[in-house]
Amino acid sequence: MTTVLARISSDPIDPAEVSDAVSGPEHGAVLVFWGVVRDHDHGESVSALEYRAHPDAEKFLRRCCEDAAASSGLPTAAVHRVGDLTIGDTALVAAVASPHRAEAFAALQALVDRIKTEVPIWKRQQFPGGTSEWVGL
Structure with missing residues (x-):
């Protein structure tokens, strides 16, 4: 199947x-991963993110x-946001x-793991107090 989005x-x-x-009517399972901006990372408070x-x-x-679609034979779709995001944003x-x-x-799971790697x-975490740090660089 081909990627739709x-x-x-x-x-x-x-x-x-x-x-x-x-x-589609042939699918009994439609699974969605919904990644949102959380307010912490590794024990530190996070106030916002920039992608x-x-x-x-x-x-x-x-x-x-x-x-992912070719290996599983299943339709896949993904949208990733960029820019300035606040806590709770998708x-x-x-x-x-x-x-x-x-x-x-x-x-x-395989699709999301592959997207993330x-x-x-790139993600920059912003911390209370005005400091920030790029993650995973």
Whole structure:
């Protein structure tokens, strides 16, 4: 199956758009990973995040979705947000649909893991008091 949706966006993400992109009457399981900005990391308070993407990040995201779809045979979709995000904002929505839940869970986990390791998007955490730090560089 082909990827229906793979996009980097500076606009808020609509999770329904992502799940609708993979949904169909043949699927009994539509699983959605909804990553939101949390207020802490490794015991430190976080006040906001900034995401920046390499100019080719969307190509990498599309490749992750297409490879996941090819290996699982299931439709996949993902949208990752960039820019300044506040606590509770949605940073990533990824979805996989399948006739059965077990294969959808495995495919969704593999997709999200691959996105987080292969798509060149960088995160800067902002801390109370005005300091900030790039994560994973």
